[in-house]
Amino acid sequence: AQTVTQSQPEMSVQEAETVTLSCTYDTSESDYYLFWYKQPPSRQMILVIRQEAYKQQNATENRFSVNFQKAAKSFSLKISDSQLGDAAMYFCAYRSAWGDPGANSKLTFGKGITLSVRP
């Protein structure tokens, strides 16, 4: 079974600075998807970024980018120019690309990290 580990429960960043959120995972599969989801205090879960394991290039979405290290099974999220609206809980998630639809429709989430942004 796959596991996703987010070892830091909380982090804080100064507005306009850069912060990196860590995520590691464990899997025996070679093809899979990785996601970062953001859940602000209003509680709506929003997809921030996704990475396909077979792509070596790191995904980027505006101020958000990932550092995907497949061999190390590491998938960290970098937020540049942090804004007050970035304050939220961030979940790293894994989904298999193989197997029956039941297996690869499931998202395996990490425990999440609460990010606060200081003005």
Next chain:
Amino acid sequence: DTEVTQTPKHLVMGMTNKKSLKCGQHMGHRAMYWYKQKAKKPPELMFVYSYEKLSINESVPSRFSPECPNSSLLNLHLHALQPEDSALYLCASSQKQTGDEQFFGPGTRLTVL
């Protein structure tokens, strides 16, 4: 339109009540999901519907009964709940069950007295 809607936003019910949570999407997605989320915890998958058929039931107690009346709607019927069932219930959808990211609704905050 990438919106998943959920009603009601808040629900308080007694242990003997029957209530329903509703979820809708008009993105043409053919897979829909129910999750349960406790505070400061990740969502836990409850049910998956694919092409209006129940494809995954994560051993959820029978006091939770899902229903998919059509491809745009998903209901969760609640009966004889326990206080420990109090949580945020999230609905999500994806274009198909495999290969696509899930879009989440804002959730229903459920309190069972």
